[in-house]
Amino acid sequence: MTVVKGSKQYPLKIVKYRPWRRAAGIVVASFCLVAGVFASYYIGHREGMAGQEQALLDVARLEKELSSNARAMEDLKQQNANLNLGAVVDRQASEGVRQEVISLKDELAKLQEENSFYRNLMAPTGNKRGLTFGAVEIVDTDTPRSYQFKVVMQQLATNHQLLNGTLSFNVIGKLDGLDASFSLNQLSEQVSSDTIRLRFKYFQTVQGQLSLPVGFEPERIELVAKTTGNKPVTAEKRFGWLVEEA
Structure with a gap:
């Protein structure tokens, strides 16, 4: 063997050439890569599906709770409406009862007044005898400065006789700051003279409208x-101008 001086010597190893091993390695590496990618996709897909399923379950649960809360709110609204309606009905019923009681009291007062009136006519007490004034009323109307009037003349006696006579009715006040007096025939179209004729045994009512x-x-x-x-x-009486509501 020829040795060349001055060059370094390296050991050599002879390897048998096997081309199929390289191809197999490439195939195995490719398979491992594909398997890894597939596994990653599968795991990610499964986790994603699981998350999506959980999200759908959460949405369904929230929708159910929302529906339940909506029904509960409607129930509360209905209960509140029922309570309000009940309160209104109670108030109306109470007002109706109150008005009925007031009406009955008024009716009772009128009956008591009439009873007292007739009792005094038939059996007067004290020194009251002969011609007297009963009720005198001035009642307001819907027309400004227009009023209903009523005067009751009565005879208090144990032995009633027919009375004949006259009644004068005058309203005293101020006209543009000056003293003024108006007789009833000047204020009412229902009265034609300055005196009203009286003819009764027990009582007589004079009534109408004045302006x-x-x-x-x-x-x-x-x-x-x-x-x-x-x-x-002769019987005389003065009344302050007191107007009653209709």
């Missing part, structure tokens, strides 16, 4: 009743 002139402020009413006959009687 006050513009600028006139009433202060009082003056009534004078006179009987005719052998023993004439």
Whole structure:
């Protein structure tokens, strides 16, 4: 063997050539790579599906809770509406009962007044005898400065006789700041003269409607009743201008 001086010598190894091993290695590596990719995809897909399924379950649960809460809210609204309606009905019922009680009290008061009126007519007490004034009323109307009036004349006696006489009805007040007096026939179309004829045994009611002139402020009413006959009687009375509501 020829040796060349000055060059370094390296050991040599002779390997048998096997080309199929390289191909197999490439195949195995490729398989491992594909398997890894598939495994990663599968695991990710499975986890994603699991997460999506859980999300769907959560959505379904929330929708169920929302529906339940909505029903509960509607129930509460209905209960509140029922309570409000019940309160309104109770108030209306209470108001109806209150108005009925007031009406019954008014009716009872009128009956008691009428009973007292007739009892005094038939059996007067004290020194009250002969011609007297009963109820005197001035009641407001819907028309401005227009009023309903009523005067009841009565005879208090144990032995009633037919009375004849007259009644004068005057309203006293101020007209544009000055003293003024108007007789009933000047204020009411239902009265034609300055005196009203009286003819009764127990009682007589004089009533109608009067209207006050513009600028006139009433202060009082003056009534004078006179009987005719052998023993004439005069009864006088003054009332402040007090208006009752209709």
